[in-house]
Amino acid sequence: MRRLLDGLFLGAGYAAAFFLVVMFVIMLVMSVGRLSWLNINIKAGDDFAAWAMAAMSFLGLAHTFKKGEMIRVGLLLERLKGRTKQAFEILAHTVGLAFICYMTFAAWKFVKFSHMLNDMSQGVIAIPLWIPQSGVFIGLALLAIAFVDELIHILRGNRPSYEKPPPKTTEELLERIAEGGGV
Helix, strand or coil, rough: CCHHHHHHHHHHHHHHHHHHHHHHHHHHHHHHHHHCCCCCCCCCHHHHHHHHHHHHHHCCHHHHHCCCCCCCCCCCHCCCCCCHHHHHHHHHHHHHHHHHHHHHHHHHHHHHHHHHHHHECCCCCCCHHHHHHHHHHHHHHHHHHHHHHHHHHHHCCCCCCCCCCCCCCCHHHHHHHCCCCCC
């Protein structure tokens, strides 16, 4: 099960990277294409770039969370130890999971409603809106799964998977700082 979940989160991270490249290519072609001698135009390019940005942002959430790269407010948690720290980690993950589940449900209703109404984009190219909206729902659903996974991991008495053990040497500390990561 662990390999399946890790593969799922990694796949979502790769999908997010794919949409980042798609967004970059569209914006690059649209920018360079404005040169008078090229005169290249991507129909609905702004729409496609915006949808790629939304898909990239939400599909990358679960992978980012599991790798510990998501912005966390750890000021309080870093100062706690033992059972107290574990209790606060459980509380934080439970509140986060409740919020993410609510957002996932709202996104699902939004996509379902767009599909039911056959809502189409208003741009030059008419696309059913449930298609680009699905990236938001899928990303949030994966984040909810990641939160459940992490909460179970912590409830079993383990440290959060994204929490690195303290550095053992000064060189290891400097290496972490050079990589841009926290201590």
